[in-house]
Amino acid sequence: MRMGSSLSFVRNKFAEYYRSNSSFIQPPTSIEKREFGFLLLKERFMLRHRSFENVGVLRSFLKTTVPSDAYYSGAYYERPEEKMEEKGWLGADLIFDIDADHIPTPCDKNHDSWVCKNCGTVDKGLPPEKCPECGEQKFDEKTWPCEVCLETAKAETLKLIDILSKDFGFSLEEMRVSFSGHRGYHLHIEHEQVREMDQMARKEIVDYVVGIGLEATLHGLEKTSFDNRSRILVGPNLDENGWRGRIARGTYEFLLTATLEDLKRIDLKRHVVKTLLDQRESLLESWKEKGPWGKMKNVGVESWKKIALHGAQRQAAKIDTVVTTDIHRLIRLSNSLHGKTGFKKINVPIRGIEDFDPFKGAVAFKDGSVTVFVSDSPKLRVGEQIYEPFKEQKVELPTAAALLLLCKGAATVVE
Amino acid sequence: MFTKSDLAKYPFIPEASKFVKDLDIKIDELANPEYRSVLNRAQERIEEAIQDALVSRKLHNYGIEIPSFPIAIMMVVALANSYIKKRYALAEAKGVYHQLEAEDSEKIIEIAKNFDWNIKLIEDGSTGIYDFSLHFTNFLKNGTVFRDEKWKLVNRVMLQGDVFLTKSEASRLLQEEVQRYIEGKLNVKIDFLPPNIMERVEQLKQLLIEKGGKFRSESLPKTVVNAAFPPCIRELYDNIKSGHHLSHIGRFALTSFLINIGMTVETVVDLFRSFSDFDERMTRYQVEHIAGEKGGRTKYIPPRCDTLRTHGVCVSTDNICRRIHHPLAYYRRKLRSVKKVVIKPQKE
Numbered sequence: 132m133r134m135g136s137s138l139s140f141v142r143n144k145f146a147e148y149y150r151s152n153s154s155f156i157q158p159p160t161s162i163e164k165r166e167f168g169f170l171l172l173k174e175r176f177m178l179r180h181r182s183f184e185n186v187g188v189l190r191s192f193l194k195t196t197v198p199s200d201a202y203y204s205g206a207y208y209e210r211p212e213e214k215m216e217e218k219g220w221l222g223a224d225l226i227f228d229i230d231a232d233h234i235p236t237p238c239d240k241n242h243d244s245w246v247c248k249n250c251g252t253v254d255k256g257l258p259p260e261k262c263p264e265c266g267e268q269k270f271d272e273k274t275w276p277c278e279v280c281l282e283t284a285k286a287e288t289l290k291l292i293d294i295l296s297k298d299f300g301f302s303l304e305e306m307r308v309s310f311s312g313h314r315g316y317h318l319h320i321e322h323e324q325v326r327e328m329d330q331m332a333r334k335e336i337v338d339y340v341v342g343i344g345l346e347a348t349l350h351g352l353e354k355t356s357f358d359n360r361s362r363i364l365v366g367p368n369l370d371e372n373g374w375r376g377r378i379a380r381g382t383y384e385f386l387l388t389a390t391l392e393d394l395k396r397i398d399l400k401r402h403v404v405k406t407l408l409d410q411r412e413s414l415l416e417s418w419k420e421k422g423p424w425g426k427m428k429n430v431g432v433e434s435w436k437k438i439a440l441h442g443a444q445r446q447a448a449k450i451d452t453v454v455t456t457d458i459h460r461l462i463r464l465s466n467s468l469h470g471k472t473g474f475k476k477i478n479v480p481i482r483g484i485e486d487f488d489p490f491k492g493a494v495a496f497k498d499g500s501v502t503v504f505v506s507d508s509p510k511l512r513v514g515e516q517i518y519e520p521f522k523e524q525k526v527e528l529p530t531a532a533a534l535l536l537l538c539k540g541a542a543t544v545v546e
Numbered sequence: 547m548f549t550k551s552d553l554a555k556y557p558f559i560p561e562a563s564k565f566v567k568d569l570d571i572k573i574d575e576l577a578n579p580e581y582r583s584v585l586n587r588a589q590e591r592i593e594e595a596i597q598d599a600l601v602s603r604k605l606h607n608y609g610i611e612i613p614s615f616p617i618a619i620m621m622v623v624a625l626a627n628s629y630i631k632k633r634y635a636l637a638e639a640k641g642v643y644h645q646l647e648a649e650d651s652e653k654i655i656e657i658a659k660n661f662d663w664n665i666k667l668i669e670d671g672s673t674g675i676y677d678f679s680l681h682f683t684n685f686l687k688n689g690t691v692f693r694d695e696k697w698k699l700v701n702r703v704m705l706q707g708d709v710f711l712t713k714s715e716a717s718r719l720l721q722e723e724v725q726r727y728i729e730g731k732l733n734v735k736i737d738f739l740p741p742n743i744m745e746r747v748e749q750l751k752q753l754l755i756e757k758g759g760k761f762r763s764e765s766l767p768k769t770v771v772n773a774a775f776p777p778c779i780r781e782l783y784d785n786i787k788s789g790h791h792l793s794h795i796g797r798f799a800l801t802s803f804l805i806n807i808g809m810t811v812e813t814v815v816d817l818f819r820s821f822s823d824f825d826e827r828m829t830r831y832q833v834e835h836i837a838g839e840k841g842g843r844t845k846y847i848p849p850r851c852d853t854l855r856t857h858g859v860c861v862s863t864d865n866i867c868r869r870i871h872h873p874l875a876y877y878r879r880k881l882r883s884v885k886k887v888v889i890k891p892q893k894e
Contacts, residue, residue: 268790324683334856335690335698337856338698342700346695349696349701373703374700452857
C-alpha cells in the first residue's frame with residue numbers, strides 16, 4: 132500500500148464536498164470584519180489572518196484550497212488581515228463551547244485511548260497523570276465521538292439554554308446552537324448588546340453559567356426572625372427564579388439521592404450526615420412548605436451552605452471557560468467539515484434539540500463505499516448503521532464511516 | 547427636568563455643559579477679576595481631590611459651581627500627571643455618588659439615561675428590597691471592578707436580562723460610569739492656558755509633590771522570596787519543579803508572577819528546562835514576551851484571583867487569600883511576616 136493514498140482519498144472527498152455544497156456555507160454577519168483561519172489538509176499548517184469581502188470569495192477559496200478545517204473569528208475587526216496587535220478590535224460575539232472533553236461522562240471515555248510519547252505504553256480511557264511504565268507525562272490521545280458523551284454534552288447545552296433564556300433574557304431566535312462535528316456543541320449569540328463586552332464582563336457571565344463564586348447566603352439562605360421570636364433559618368424555594376431556584380432544586384435532588392459517601396465527601400460533620408440520612412423522608416416532604424433549611428436543629432447554616440453549593444453544581448452548565456472569555460477566538464464555520472471526523476458542523480434547531488441525532492444529522496457523505504484496513508476502532512454508529520469494534524481487519528464501509536476512521540488515523544485505504 | 551441645583555450636583559450632564567456654553571466664557575478672558583471665584587473653586591475642587599479623594603458640592607452659588615467643573619478639568623489636563631487624572635475623576639465621581647444616594651428614584655433614572663443605561667423603576671414592590679432593574683450589560687460594564695461577593699453577577703437576582711438593584715447599588719454603579727466618563731474628558735491635549743491659570747496649576751503641582759510621598763506604593767525586594775508565594779503559585783511552581791505539565795493559563799500565571807517579583811528571564815527559562823520537549827528558543831521568546839522585552843513591549847501582570855478561580859488554577863486558599871484579590875498582593879502582604887523569619891539565621 133502506498134502511503135498518502137488515504138490522505139488523497141480524504142482530500143478528494145473533502146474537495147467533492149466543497150464543490151457541491153459550498154452554497155450551504157452561510158457567511159457570518161459582517162463577513163468583511165472577521166478573521167478567517169484554515170487548517171491545511173496536506174501541510175497540517177494553520178493559515179491565519181485571512182479575510183473575505185463576501186461569501187462568494189469565501190466559497191471559491193474553500194473549493195480551491197480544500198482545508199481540513201475552516202474557522203472564523205467571533206470578533207469583529209477593522210483590519211482582520213493584519214497582525215493581532217494591529218487588527219483594531221471592534222467587538223465580539225458571545226460564544227459558548229460545550230465539549231465532552233471537559234465533562235465527566237458515564238462512559239468514562241472508555242472508547243478513547245492514549246499512547247505514552249516516551250515509551251509507547253497504550254491504554255484505554257483518559258490518560259493518567261503519569262505513565263505507569265516510565266513516569267513521563269506526554270501522551271498522544273485518540274478521542275472518539277461517542278453517543279453517551281454527546282448525550283451528556285447535549286444535556287449541558289440544554290441547561291445553558293435555560294440559563295441564557297430565563298436569566299439573561301436571550302430569545303431562542305437570538306441563540307444559535309450547533310453540533311461541532313466532533314465531540315460537542317457550540318452556542319453563539321450575535322446580539323448587538325453583547326459585542327462590546329470586555330473579558331472581565333464575559334468572565335462574570337462564565338462564572339454565572341458555571342456557578343463559580345456562588346454564595347447561598349446571597350440567595351436567600353439566612354437566619355430571620357418572625358414576630359420577634361427566635362431566629363430561624365430560611366432558604367430559597369423550588370419555584371424561584373435564577374440561582375435561587377437552582378440552589379433549591381439542586382439541594383432537593385442531592386438530598387433525594389445522596390449516599391453516606393456523598394455527604395461525607397462534602398465535608399459535613401458526622402452528626403449532620405446521620406441526621407440527613409435518618410430524616411431524609413421528612414426533609415424531602417418539607418419542600419411542600421418552606422423547604423428543609425430550618426427543619427433540623429443540629430444542621431446549621433454552614434452545613435446547608437455546603438449542601439446547597441454541591442447541589443447547585445448539578446444545575447450549572449459545564450462549559451469550556453476559556454472559549455467564552457477569549458475575545459479573539461476562532462470558531463468553526465457552520466456547514467464546513469471537521470478534519471477529525473469528516474462530519475460537518477451543523478446548526479441544530481433549539482426547539483428540536485432533544486431529538487437531534489448528531490450521528491445522522493452531521494453526516495456529510497451519503498453515497499458510495501470504500502474498502503479500508505482498520506487497525507483499531509471502538510464501537511461506532513454512523514447514520515443508522517452500528518459498527519462493532521474492528522481490529523486489524525479489512526472491511527468495506529460506506530464513505531462516511533470510512534472517512535471517520537481515516538480522519539481519526541485508525542484506518543488506511545486499501546487499493 | 548433638571549434644576550440649576552441639579553446641574554451643580556451633576557456638572558457632567560449635557561444640560562450643565564449647555565449652561566456653561568451660554569455663559570460664553572472665553573479662555574483668554576479667564577484672567578479677568580470677574581472669574582476669580584470660579585477659578586478659586588476650580589482649584590479647590592482639585593485640592594479636595596488630592597487631600598480627601600472627594601470633591602464636595604457647593605450648591606448655594608451655582609453660577610460659580612457649574613463653570614468651575616470644566617475649568618477644573620482644564621487644570622487637571624494641564625497638570626499632565628496620570629495619577630492626578632485618576633484621582634480627580636474618582637473624587638468627582640464619589641461626590642456624585644453621595645448626591646445620588648439622597649435623590650429620588652426618578653432623578654437617578656434621568657442621570658443614568660444620560661449614559662444610555664437600560665434601567666427601569668420597579669414600581670409594584672414585588673421584589674422586596676429592590677428599586678431598579680438594570681440590563682446585565684450595563685451592570686457588568688461598571689460592576690466588575692468591585693471585589694465584594696455581592697457584586698458578582700452569579701450572586702445577583704437576575705431575570706430576563708435585568709439585574710435587580712437597590713438605590714444605593716445603582717448609585718454606586720453610576721459612580722463608576724461617571725468616573726470613566728471624566729477620565730475620558732481628561733484624555734485630551736490643551737495647547738494654551740492664560741498665565742494666571744498656569745500659576746494655579748503650578749501651586750497644585752507643589753501640593754501634589756508634598757502629598758506624593760504618601761501615595762507612592764511600596765516597592766518589592768530585589769530577591770525572590772519563595773516562602774511568600776501564594777498557594778496557587780506554590781502549586782504551579784512545585785508542579786513545574788517536579789516536571790509536571792501546566793495548563794496554558796497556569797504557565798502564564800506562574801511566569802508573569804515570577805517576572806513581576808523580580809526573577810530574571812534566565813531563571814524562569816531554566817524552570818522549564820526539565821521537560822522532555824523543552825525548546826529553549828520558543829520558551830525564551832515566550833518568557834521575554836511576558837516580561838515586556840519582546841513584541842508588544844508591555845510587561846504582563848498575573849491574572850487576578852477570580853480569573854484564576856474561573857480557570858481552575860486557584861487550588862486552595864489560606865487566611866491571607868481571604869483578604870486579597872491578586873497573587874501579587876498576597877506576595878506583598880506575606881513578605882511582611884516572612885521577612886522577620888528570613889533574617890534569623892537558620893540552624894541546619
